[in-house]
Amino acid sequence: MKSDPDIARAAALLADGSRARMLKALCNGQAITATALADEAGVSGPTASVHLAKLVEAGLVTAHREGRNRRYRLSRPEVADALEALAAIAPPLPVTSLRQSVRTDALRRSRTCYDHLAGRLGVQLMGALLDTGVLTGGDGRHHPDTAVHDRLAAYGRDQHYELSEQGAVTLRSLGVDVREPGRRPLIRYCVDWSEERHHLSGALGAAIANRLFALGWLKHGASPRVVHLTDAGESGLAEAFGRSFADVRPA
């Protein structure tokens, strides 16, 4: 038995662009550090800190220390439900400036999401990993139109994908470190906001991204999170996976 809820206060928590971006980033169920969330929201550390404090105080997210970091996560799935419900009645986000539209385009093409790859590149790479049998499983959730239900299904520790024996060999031959790390699960996935399909995250997603940067196949762009596929990367990926990644590159 609860008393009458204060909708306005709840809405006010989501009514700030920075907080909304943070919560959106948390919607995949992962626990994310304060600095990563600050970067995600595009604000300074202190500013992010007070936003996160408010979200914790309101019970929307929870925090726990981890070394000298502090990780935040959504406290319960209803928060994601509320975000979805608001998205259903929200106007499309207007693009304010040309520079921003260029950046948005670049972000859609290829970006980092926390420490792994997202955007068209992340999704196409995921497709290549599945088609070549490096990863198995997924119940076909990757390809078809992944809608709201599947996004909710992406919550928590569900791991529908697995690394095959042959896949481990393939990745190792590319120099990717496929050892199971400490706490972090090897394989996870996120639902990509621009493509609405899955991309690979987890320790393996991070390891692959790391290796591609080390090989010089990827370069960090000027804006935060923007990633560029190099000439070497385009031919390297084409050879490794037998498909073209050309449309990930800028026109």
Next chain:
Amino acid sequence: MKSDPDIARAAALLADGSRARMLKALCNGQAITATALADEAGVSGPTASVHLAKLVEAGLVTAHREGRNRRYRLSRPEVADALEALAAIAPPLPVTSLRQSVRTDALRRSRTCYDHLAGRLGVQLMGALLDTGVLTGGDGRHHPDTAVHDRLAAYGRDQHYELSEQGAVTLRSLGVDVREPGRRPLIRYCVDWSEERHHLSGALGAAIANRLFALGWLKHGASPRVVHLTDAGESGLAEAFGRSFADVRPA
């Protein structure tokens, strides 16, 4: 490729107490005049006017002239869904007056949520529909003994209810129109803010509510959105579903 919706703007519209109270009053689906809404929100006429203008401009409500009055109504049911979703994550609102506490009590017992039933009645009806097999599916989150960590474990499950063949027959025998309507999905659910469990919405939720009012099993109360279960309704529901709904009635 979708442009991401501006959640913050949508939330900002609901982040004001006056606007939230107005929308809440509109949640029964009726068209209400500007002055009545100003009264409901507890603000002056001009203030209410600019709030309503913003809601119209954002497409959450629509307005139409009627004599020298102007009536406002919710533009689509998603708006009510968003309000319920926010209520599910909102902190409790302190109760200011005795009259309000009486009304809150009545609202908890049984109320309309836009055009379907909510509150204890809505939740118990949902339970009856599931237990009798009229509806199938769900992941057990409906039932009261589901603890928080169980719910977290259930993150990945699809929350999907379906109307069974037998259920359609049962409902038709009660006179409920179970035809699939135009755009609106037949079956949806909301998380009830007072009970923290699911109640039925969607076209079927609306059809059932309509039929119960037509049968005289439910009556509208004095305050907006408050609903009373009649004597006929109590015995009718008991016969139809083999369980007592007595504790939905006022003491």
Next chain:
DNA sequence: GGAACACTTCGCCGCCGGGCTAAGTGTCGC
């Protein structure tokens, strides 16, 4: 121990948004 790092708290500034009263527009009744 001390430097580097991650994060929070503090203090200040600027601005957006809601509230009111007063005046303007349109509609109904006589």
Next chain:
DNA sequence: GCGACACTTAGCCCGGCGGCGAAGTGTTCC
């Protein structure tokens, strides 16, 4: 026509909130 009524627009005040830099607290690594 004129006044009463319903509602909107205009103009103003003010509180609150988000933003940042600087300083403070706790943790890790050498």
